Amino acid sequence: MDPRGVLILVAVLVAEIGSVANGNLVFPVERRKRSLSAVRAHDVRRRGRILSAVDLNLGGNGLPTETGLYFTKLGLGSPPRDYYVQVDTGSDILWVNCVECSRCPRKSDLGIDLTLYDPKGSETSDVVSCDQDFCSATFDGPIPGCKSEIPCPYSITYGDGSATTGYYVQDYLTYNRINGNLRTSPQNSSIIFGCGAVQSGTLGSSSEEALDGIIGFGQANSSVLSQLAASGKVKKIFSHCLDNVRGGGIFAIGEVVEPKVSTTPLVPRMAHYNVVLKSIEVDTDILQLPSDIFDSVNGKGTVIDSGTTLAYLPAIVYDELIQKVLARQPGLKLYLVEQQFRCFLYTGNVDRGFPVVKLHFKDSLSLTVYPHDYLFQFKDGIWCIGWQRSVAQTKNGKDMTLLGGTI
Template sequence: MQWSTFSSVNLVMHLLVPLIFFFLSQLQNFCRLYYARIGIGTPSKDYYVQVDTGSDIMWVNCIQCKECPTKSSLGMDLTLYDIKETDTGILVPCNDKFCYDVNGASLSGCTANISCPYLEIYGDGSSTAGYFVKDVVQYDGVSGDLQTTSTNRSIIFGCGARQSGNLGASNEEALDGILGFGKSNSSMISQLAATGSVKKIFAHCLDGANGGGIFAIGHVVQPQVNMTSLIPNEPHYNVNMTAVQVGRDFLNLPTDISETGDRKGAIIDSGTTLAYLPEMVYEPLVSKIISQQTHLNVRTVRDGYTCFQYSRSLDEGFPNVTFHFENSVVLKVYPHDYLFPFEGLWCIGWQNSGMQSRDRKNMTLLGDLVLSNKLVLYDLERQAMGWTEYSCSSSIEVQDERTGTVHIVGSHFISSASTLNAQLTFIILLLSVLSCSLWSLKC
């Protein structure tokens, strides 16, 4: 999981016009780090980036970087972006409106020949710093049932020149960068919407069972999703949580649970692996889970994970955890979702946010542990979001808002179309998932 002032994402991108889909991939391990492959520059080169709805910028490692990873144990070749090797790349000057918006003010000493800098610090202390560039990003758009065609758009993104912590050269399970799909004007979804290419609506379906999934920009009409309002004036995708249920029992929590902790509501974040809860929620929740089996030999392993031995069916032996939100929206998490294997033990994926975050702040942060195997829809046009349980290896239906035509998109059955239909409004990303060790899970 990653908390940041800006954020990054790993994804495979395919674009058409107003609806976009990315197909996700995942390697087999609990570390559900979803990433995608995107093309950048002219001629286009492939980059592998993490898909992150909890951050606002896209960045990739740059040729000038001395502390960037140059190889990965994940099976892909890493690529350093070099603006000199692309015909369409330009530097973003510090007097550009984008730079002003990102920093909230004019930069001291700025002149037209100085590039716009960025600095991103994450919840685990890792950081990325560099400067902004603008270049074309390649996508596949939906051109028919189970068909795509390729196009591109110019996007401003970070050129990472200095990385630290889990983003640095010592990270064996490295990617090329992060793709931010947050709410701010600097995010990719906002940049695309500003050009009229898409509306600010997207969805993802993260396949926790088989790996992979879909990330779609545009109007998903099937499956249908129950929606709850986003909390106004919050930088992330925050929603009002009203209750927490363990099995049949509701936790005894304050009436206004959304005010519990240091930040309003629950944050929904695809760039976070686990789920982080305020202490007053975490303690009784974990206690009720463990109490289901009276003879568990519970132990704490490195980094504070609560683990135990158990050889029977997880779903029969432990309770479901259900989060309740406004407008009767519920999010159910099963034992096979919140328990993960490690060295012959089962470990609990719920974490105490006050103990794990860099700033020691209590918050409710729900990551891939609870989001997998669900179609999650973000509608910034209506300031709402929602989800429904869904098989993410199956197909979804998307609608062209210009023509009303509905097309079928499947995560594993996309073929390439030979011509671009300018009337279609869908973009798709095929997602992948990384495997990583217990100790590399980031908060």
């Protein structure tokens, strides 16, 4: 099967990655928890970004939980310097803030040091000119008025009004490669990425979620995944295991030993990783839903996106699911936290008191979601529901199904 048409969902311990990965590149990821209001703002912005990329409309209000974004540390340049970037399967390029940027964030509340990339400070950095093949491919043709001394530009405007603008450079990316027996060794590869010169909106201010940039694991030829695959370094496959309880996890790029994983095909000709969700099961009972509720033709299927925090379901799915989940505890009294989150008092073990939820995808792939995954502890004895009612719709009015990092 063409690896470009398969999404691999992996549930493995980090310690086992050596037996699962063969010649993989490994990016350890970290996560920092933030306040509810900060997470809510992040998810609202995030949905705006992904929806603008697929030309969908955004409506309503976001209802995120107390989880955080995932980021990893990369080495760029020669000698390599460290950069912290958000891991995002919903976008296509790697970009970092550059020295020309006067409004780029200088500090972050994530406990990391931010670094501006300096092309002149790297012995192996080259500016990508607008007449190079990469630039023509990115813009689907020659750029009018291009001259060899003009850099290849990039510009991304997100749904929340934030924007990043700059130019492409080529330099070495340093990463860890698994050689076997759980041992890794540093290697590098020349890649093309964005050098951010102008940032606006939330990208241009220091905040508790400020990072050096974003690494996109999307399907376009401009993504790091596609570039590494094109150079013969790895196969065009990635897997990830994210810990939404303790934080952190791992992204692995490259070959995965088939018996260790299950797969489901991607919906073709989609900008993001869209899959076919067939049904939802709660305590061995399949939810009774309209047959076209997860329609992959008109509704574009279910989007899998690590850059989004939560799981968003169409209203009819959400209502039925919550009713089933709470059926085991009929005496619970629900109340709102910050007028957004449905919460309740509970002092027992949530994994014993609430049902397991299974998501069934095309080709018999099932993903088990445990109570500690879809419930989060707001305070001692206070738990809130992580499933959210979808606030995004396609142009034909269908509610969007979006599964984020908590799933």
